[in-house]
Amino acid sequence: MSAASIDESKKPIGVFDSGVGGLTVLNELKKQLPGEDLIYLGDTARVPYGTKSALSVTRYARQAAQTLVDRDIKLLVLACNTVSAVAVEPLQVALPNLLVVGVVEPGAEASCKATRNGHIGVIATESTVSNQAYQRAILTRRPDATIQAQACSLFVALAEEGWHDGDLVEQIVAKCLSPIIKASSNSLTGMDTLVLGCTHFPALKASISRVLGGDVALVDSAETTARYVAGLLSDRALLNEQSEGQVQFMVTDGPERFARVAPCFFSGSVEPSAIELVDIQHFGG
The missing domain is CATH 3.40.50.1860 (Rossmann fold)
Known part of the structure; x- marks a missing residue:
């Protein structure tokens, strides 16, 4: 394995959801890929996505993807069925050098x-x-x-x-x-x-x-997506071999509520003080 691929393997996985439900996917990724660093972004300011048009959902997904791309991720997981249903292909076209995986x-x-x-x-x-x-x-x-x-x-x-x-x-x-x-x-x-x-x-x-x-x-x-991601990273020689990865959380609104609801979906600890509040709407869509 080349030095370049070793560096690539150490990049984090980005996980995007409209709110907190995608934490079930994050939980499975952490369970099945314990060595991976994970960055979770919940667009809690605009949840739910289910009532939005496909055009709006795609625009939101582009903004979230750019936010995570700026964190130098190696793979993007769309941990939302609504986003996966309409935005996987547009994001794959917009980000040809990034692995983009939906849940559908x-x-x-x-x-x-x-x-x-x-x-x-x-x-x-x-x-x-x-x-x-x-x-x-x-x-x-x-x-x-x-x-x-x-x-x-x-x-x-x-x-x-x-x-x-x-x-x-x-x-x-x-x-x-x-x-x-x-x-x-x-x-x-x-x-x-x-x-x-x-x-x-x-x-x-x-x-x-x-x-x-x-x-x-x-x-x-959630389970099937995590298994698919594990296989994809293995096939591309992009698995992070460290013993335990780190998890970062970002939300667009309400970090306190996010931390309160998170235990319903995620088995790890989520402290409000550790949740980064971000603005993703300044990105064009």
Whole structure:
């Protein structure tokens, strides 16, 4: 390995999300790639992205990407399904020398590998479901797949409030999942795989699994994205071999609230004083 590639491998990974949900991806990256330095940027001033136009989301993503590029990252992870659905290709074009990874493609790939009968469910926010990014990605890999998609935006609020389990949470989960469960029961082959198509949703994984039963495989886009990043860095000889990497946090608003909500999604310590407040809107989009 050349000196140049050694230096490149020591650069951090940038992780971008509209808020706190992407911390589930950060958590998996830290778990699967403990030697990597990670920089997380949450655009908390403009969350949620799900109600914004594709044009606005792409502009925000460009601004965030430039902020992280200025920190000399080696790879950018778009830890947001809304951003991944509309902005991966524009960013790859705008940043041809940077590896850009979204969460949709790894999640779709994992669901196609996990399903036994080709009947796959997708739950996400309303914008991700209506964009049909997961549906397209799954059908590209498996044209014969049967896909049921359901918006479960209420899960975002549950996750952020720390309501992850218990009877009430399971009742809400069951109510939200009832359309996709009914559609599956009316089909010839029942759904055997469900994609958690929002980075908030892994926080509710145990409750979702209890409602659906153990026969339905849950595909966590955070886990699959981290595995994909690990493979990509290994293939490019860009793995950082240090024993333990550092994690930095940046937000565009409300570092105190970010620190308060972070433990719902991230297992490490997040102190308000260690969170950098940044302005990314001065970048053109």
